Amino acid sequence: MNHKKLGKQTIFFKQPPTILETASIVGPKEGEGPLASYFDKVECDDTCGEKTFEKAEEYFSYQCVRLLMEKSKVKKDEVDYYIGGDLLNQIISTNATAKKIQIPFYGIYGACSTFAEGMHLACYIIAGEFADHIIISASSHFSSAERQYRSPLESGVQRKMSAQWTVTGAGSIMLSKGYKAPYITHVTTGIVQDYGIKDANNMGTAMAPAAVETIIAHFKDTGYKPTDYDLIITGDLGTVGKSIAIDILTQEGYDVRNRFTDCGVEIFDDTQDTHARGSGAGCSAVVFSGYLYQKLQRNEINTILFIPTGALLSPTTSLQGDSIPTIAHAVTIENYPKLGRKEVH
Amino acid sequence: MDYIWVFVTGGIICVIAQVIMDKTKLLPAHVLVLFVTSGVILTAVGIYPKIVEFGKAGATVPLIGFGYSLAKGVIEAVDAQGLMGAFSGGVTSTATGISAAVFFGYIASVFSHSKSKK
Numbered sequence: 001m002n003h004k005k006l007g008k009q010t011i012f013f014k015q016p017p018t019i020l021e022t023a024s025i026v027g028p029k030e031g032e033g034p035l036a037s038y039f040d041k042v043e044c045d046d047t048c049g050e051k052t053f054e055k056a057e058e059y060f061s062y063q064c065v066r067l068l069m070e071k072s073k074v075k076k077d078e079v080d081y082y083i084g085g086d087l088l089n090q091i092i093s094t095n096a097t098a099k100k101i102q103i104p105f106y107g108i109y110g111a112c113s114t115f116a117e118g119m120h121l122a123c124y125i126i127a128g129e130f131a132d133h134i135i136i137s138a139s140s141h142f143s144s145a146e147r148q149y150r151s152p153l154e155s156g157v158q159r160k161m162s163a164q165w166t167v168t169g170a171g172s173i174m175l176s177k178g179y180k181a182p183y184i185t186h187v188t189t190g191i192v193q194d195y196g197i198k199d200a201n202n203m204g205t206a207m208a209p210a211a212v213e214t215i216i217a218h219f220k221d222t223g224y225k226p227t228d229y230d231l232i233i234t235g236d237l238g239t240v241g242k243s244i245a246i247d248i249l250t251q252e253g254y255d256v257r258n259r260f261t262d263c264g265v266e267i268f269d270d271t272q273d274t275h276a277r278g279s280g281a282g283c284s285a286v287v288f289s290g291y292l293y294q295k296l297q298r299n300e301i302n303t304i305l306f307i308p309t310g311a312l313l314s315p316t317t318s319l320q321g322d323s324i325p326t327i328a329h330a331v332t333i334e335n336y337p338k339l340g341r342k343e344v345h
Numbered sequence: 346m347d348y349i350w351v352f353v354t355g356g357i358i359c360v361i362a363q364v365i366m367d368k369t370k371l372l373p374a375h376v377l378v379l380f381v382t383s384g385v386i387l388t389a390v391g392i393y394p395k396i397v398e399f400g401k402a403g404a405t406v407p408l409i410g411f412g413y414s415l416a417k418g419v420i421e422a423v424d425a426q427g428l429m430g431a432f433s434g435g436v437t438s439t440a441t442g443i444s445a446a447v448f449f450g451y452i453a454s455v456f457s458h459s460k461s462k463k
Contacts (some may be wrong), residue, residue: 027461029463045461046461047461053461142461142462143459143461143462146462151373152459153459153460153461153462154459155373157372157373158366158373160366161367199370201372
């Protein structure tokens with residue numbers, strides 16, 4: 001058996017799959033942020049010449065997967081599955097991309113944790129020897145997300161200070177049977193949390209408990225410590241959720257302070273007037289596919305605990321006054337698989 | 346001298362709206378409803394007409410002024426036609442404003458397109 005189950009939520013892969021290649025395309029605001037140089041392509045205009053923002057998001061998603069296939073040199077016939085999702089209703093951007101690339105497709109939805117959910121499922125499929133190459137993608141677009149979850153841009157409403165800016169962009173990875181670094185060595189599946197937050201303008205606060213629950217479950221299942229990781233990075237807690245998560249983790253005995261950050265916090269800076277920095281299914285996808293992957297390739301970071309977080313609300317029930325259920329999925333990525341393995345002398 | 350009071354009245358009403366949006370969980374749509382209904386109530390109890398007297402456009406242009414128009418129209422229609430005026434009065438007094446909004450909104454949508462937010 002290629003895997004071992006640790007505790008209730010974690011799987012350890014004895015022969016971990018390889019992240020063969022990644023691709024990331026972002027919009028202009030992300031291209032003006034601190035991580036701009038790490039993305040493969042920055043579109044000068046987030047409409048991409050399309051009539052609607054929804055079509056623009058389809059363009060980002062499709063171009064990203066196309067770029068991934070070019071970069072990885074894996075031909076379409078050699079890719080066994082495409083797993084992807086986005087924030088729009090019925091994950092239409094990803095469905096449209098799947099239609100164009102014509103690879104056997106599973107659409108998934110985990111809100112902003114979609115990218116990690118895709119990584120998990122792809123790892124299981126490869127470990128079960130059902131596939132040699134799988135493409136995983138996730139995307140989001142500020143304007144289409146605002147229209148769906150809050151108000152259309154035409155309404156001209158002011159954004160609250162706790163609101164996060166949905167990242168416009170798509171990120172994708174080619175996961176393959178393992179033979180070289182970086183590897184996905186562990187996955188920890190999240191359990192849905194709900195602490196009664198109802199405000200769709202304050203997702204960071206709603207998602208922090210989910211991130212904490214999954215991080216603690218990971219450490220309890222595996223017995224590892226925060227110091228085993230070079231970097232622990234959540235998906236999109238934003239500035240508000242990040243400080244809440246650090247506080248709770250420290251209280252619970254996990255001191256993550258000097259190695260903890262958040263993709264949403266890193267992708268924008270304070271000059272960009274985003275209020276609480278970034279979020280979105282595309283946020284963790286582009287930050288991983290661009291920034292983190294290059295750091296791994298250059299051996300500047302070797303062991304990452306990557307925890308995309310998702311706010312699993314529906315616009316409908318949110319308007320009906322329901323609270324926001326949230327989830328977080330953790331992925332351990334290592335250049336030199338060491339965690340949980342005995343040293344060979 | 347009148348212009349200063351117009352400026353101050355309009356400004357204070359807008360500051361109240363901004364404070365509500367910043368300090369509470371209410372959204373712009375909530376503030377809109379709150380202002381229109383407050384305008385109706387304040388007119389019904391006789392307070393708002395006094396504010397309109399010295400605030401003039403500063404009191405009638407903001408959305409509270411729309412509630413004031415509705416209430417004033419209803420009061421006049423009920424005086425003239427009896428209870429049925431409660432149904433017709435509001436719409437007839439605000440008809441000009443509503444039609445102008447629809448007309449100019451349409452013209453604006455023909456000549457402009459939504460752009461990305463920076």
